Amino acid sequence: MSEQTSIPADPELDPTASYATDQSVIRRLAGLLRATAGSRTSYAPATAQPVAELPLSGPDDVIAAVRSARKTQRSWKNTSLQDRAAILLRYHDLVLDHRHELVDLVIVESGKARKQAFEEVAHVAMTARYYARKAEEFLGTQRKLGMFPILTRAEQRFVPKGVVGIISPWNYPLSMAMADGLPAVLAGNTVVHKPDSQTPLTALRAIELLYESGLPRDAWQPVNGDGPTVGGAIIQNTDYVCFTGSTKTGRLVAKQAGERLIGCSLELGGKNPMLVLRDADVHRAAEGAVRACFSSAGQLCVSMERLYVADQVYDAFVTAFLDRVKKIRLSAGTGWDVDMGSLISKAQLDTVSRHVENARARGAVVLAGGKARPDIGPLFYEPTVLSGVTPEMECFDNETFGPVVSIYRFSDEAEAIARANEGDYGLNASVWTRDGRRGRAVAAQLVAGSVNVNEGYAASFGSIDTPMGGMRSSGLGRRQGAEGIRRYVDPQTVATQRLLPIAASHGLKDEAYAELMTAALRILKKLGRP
Incomplete structure (x- = not known):
């Protein structure tokens, strides 16, 4: 087993020496927060260097934010749909214009590689453009069949829910911060938003650009703090909640929302399977598996953690896959030549290390990786491939959320599909075959909200016109597509009876x-x- 490739971090490209840590920038972004409850310092995971000391919000700040957001929403909902859409189109351009600084912020706060940070910029821009162009189709008044032809005229309108609470995660600090809120404000709602306290600067700069696009300041208000305190206050005071995070926390969010009889959408955990069928292009599948398993150091809800490979191609696939895995370039630098960055926190590093050591101790074989790399940075861990993983091992059916994948051989396709469907999750899956029709037939048998054929996650994630979300314990509701905006509105029927009463x-x-x-x-x- 060869040593993982690493790239020394160029001191001039130190992520904590960039735009992201310019004190004038930090003070300006801190001024966007409604926060009166002390302060907290955030740290760059790739280097452990301090990034910013930002004010913290308390429950009273959330209540004040919701109050002003509710007041603004009364006028905002009466702004024409065309004017709201125009703001999103301007935002699309500003996000692309400022892509370099946004990518810098994502890198410094999350530790991910530049190529994966750019995915977030592209996703936010696509989301803004898509919903702006589709606004009338999704939100315009629709004629429906009345009870009787001519006599009954029936229409469906869409009424914004009011104030939407968004609780976004650290792993996609730009994309998940903005992609859920953009359709909410387009639909006539206002937003109170708690980005994760490990990655607040990225969200704040993205929100600032939205103000520059023409959105009223009180229509999207950021608060900063821990989940139980600030997130709990959001759930208790808003009219709808959008949460992305762990299944454990998602259950609590759903319970609290249910007690108030408000709606919620939840994108939660996954233990996502990838199936390499007997007719797959081995080299293409191996290349795709590297992206599917190790993008953002595996800290991606839709990344692959289980590989099921057909007997006929198993040996060739494993050889091709391991060859690519061992060439993955790790670094704390910010250049385009970095393939994989850091984990986000010591807690994530501990989970990854524990899962690998537990599997190793119980007989699993480490085919690649398998150790932390403190020589690169405090929270780096090698991309790791395991074989011989069995049900008593912790990583078998628990989400690792790190650069660890288990590989399994199968001889019967029906058995592989059944194994892929095991467990409580159902977020994403991947199927590799030379026959697209066959791949789609297999996809139809998988329990997952998204299935990518000959891709790991990007095909579905980037197809904004399609809904994205989880089945079973992977969540409720959907982002993207018509479902992604209509979750923020209540349908209202207006029926007019003519000539004769019913x-x-x-x-x-x-x-x-x-x-x-x-x-x-x-x-x-x-x-x-x-």
């Missing part, structure tokens, strides 16, 4: 009216009316 009238007896209605219903069926 009741006995003009001297007609009730019994005769019932017979007339019966005849009318039979006629409507013969006419093919739904």
Whole structure:
């Protein structure tokens, strides 16, 4: 087993020596927060160097933010849909114009590689453009079939819920901070937003650009602090909650939202499977598996943690995969030549280390990686491939959320599908085959909210017109597509009756009216009316 490739960090590209730690920038971004409860210093995970001391919010700050957001929402919902969409189109351009500084912020706060940080910029821009262009289709008043042709006119309108609470995670500090809130404000809601306290600067700069695009300041208000205190206050005071994070915390969010009878959408954990079928292009699948398993150091809800490989291609795939894994370049630098960056925290490093050591101690074989790399940075861990993982091992069905994948051989495709469907999760899956039709047929049998054929996660994640979310314990609701914006509105029916009432009238007896209605219903069926 060869030593993992590493790239020395160029001192001039030290992520803590960039735009992100310019004190004038930090003071400006800190001024966006509604926060009166002390302060906290954040640290760059790749270097352990301090990044920013930012003020903290308390429950009273959240209550004040919701109060002003609710006041602003009364006028914001009356802003024309076209004007709201125009703000998102301006935002699309500003995000792309400021892509370098946004990527720098993502790198310094999350520790991820530059190429993966750029994915977040692209995703936010695509989301803004998509919803701006689709606004009228998704939110415009729709004519529906009335009870009787001509006599009954039925319409469906979409009423914004009010103030939306967003609790976004650290692993995609730009994309998950903004992609859920953009459709919320487009739909006429206002937002109170708690980005993760490990990665607040990225969200604050992205929100600042939204203000520059024309969004009223009180229409999107950031607060900063820990989940139980600040997140709990958001759930208790807003009209809808959007949360991305662990399944354990998601259950608590759902419980609290349910007690208030407000809606919530939850994107939670996953133990995502990838199936390499007997007719797969081995080298293409191996290359795709590297991205699928180790992008953002595996700290991606939709990344692959289980590989099921057909007998016919197992040896060739493993050879090709391991060759690529051992060439992954680790670094604390910020250049485009870095393939994988740091884990986010000591807690994540501890989980990864524990899962690998537990598997090793119980008989699993480490095919690649398998150790921390403090010589690169305090929270680096090698991309790791395990074989011989069995159910008694901790990493078998528990989400690792790090650069660790288990590989399994299969001989029967039906068995592989059944094994891929085992467990409580159902977020993402991947199928590799030379036959797209066959891949889609296998995809239809997998329990997952998204299935990518000949790709790991990017095809579904980047197809903004399709809904994204989890089945089973991987979540509730969907982001993206029509579902991603209509979760933030309540449908309202307006039905207008013309000429005749839907009741006995003009001297007609009730019994005769019932017979007339019966005849009318039979006629409507013969006419093919739904």
